Amino acid sequence: QVQLAESGGGLVQAGGSLRLSCVHSGRMFTGYSMGWFRQTPEKEREFVASIAWNGESTYYSDSVKGRFTVSRDNAKRTAYLQMNSLKPEDTAVYFCAAKGPGPTWGMMSSDEYDYWGQGTQVTVSS
Numbered sequence: 001q002v003q004l005a006e007s008g009g010g011l012v013q014a015g016g017s018l019r020l021s022c023v024h025s026g027r028m029f030t031g032y033s034m035g036w037f038r039q040t041p042e043k044e045r046e047f048v049a050s051i052a053w054n055g056e057s058t059y060y061s062d063s064v065k066g067r068f069t070v071s072r073d074n075a076k077r078t079a080y081l082q083m084n085s086l087k088p089e090d091t092a093v094y095f096c097a098a099k100g101p102g103p104t105w106g107m108m109s110s111d112e113y114d115y116w117g118q119g120t121q122v123t124v125s126s
Contacts (some may be wrong), residue, residue, distance in 0.1 A: 002026040002115040006096050009120030012086055016124070020081040022096030022117055030054070031101030034072060034079040035113055038092035038122075045095070045110050049081060052105030059106055064090075086124045093119040 003025040012018055024032065035050035049070040050059045058070050069082040079096060097113035107113065 002032075002098055004096050004098060004115055004117035006094065006117040006120040009094060009122045011123045011125065014086060014088055014124055014126050016086050017082070017084045018086065018122060020083070020094055020096070020120060020122075022079040022081075024077045024079070024098060026077075028101050029072075029077040030074050032098045033100060033104045033107060034070070035097040035099070035107060036070060036079075036081045037095045037097060037110055038090075039095070039119075040092045043092075047108040047110070048094070050105075050107055051079065053100060053103055054105075057105045059108060061108075083122070086122075088124045088126045091122060091124050093121050095119045 005023045008020040033053045036048040037045050038048050039045040047061050051070045055072050067085045072079045096117045098115040099113045
């Protein structure tokens, strides 16, 4: 059973930066694609970014492209979401998700992921 634990959320002013981390508890982290999603009380969970199981491909929603960067450190079994130029509309609970094990990439639907973290709150003040 895989467990995911996010950290790094908090309160930041518009224009600021945060880096979210997601630690994967399994031994075969390299076999999993990792995704980031976010959710507010007013909206359904939406795709933010994902990185392929081998780290060779990354995908972003249009709303964060150019501002957010997804990455992974296989030695630390950790995925990251670097968020720059934050806007108030980025305020949400951010979740990491894992799909695998297996060679997958490009998944943007929450239904495609097998495991989820508990979420971390990001609040951007104007």
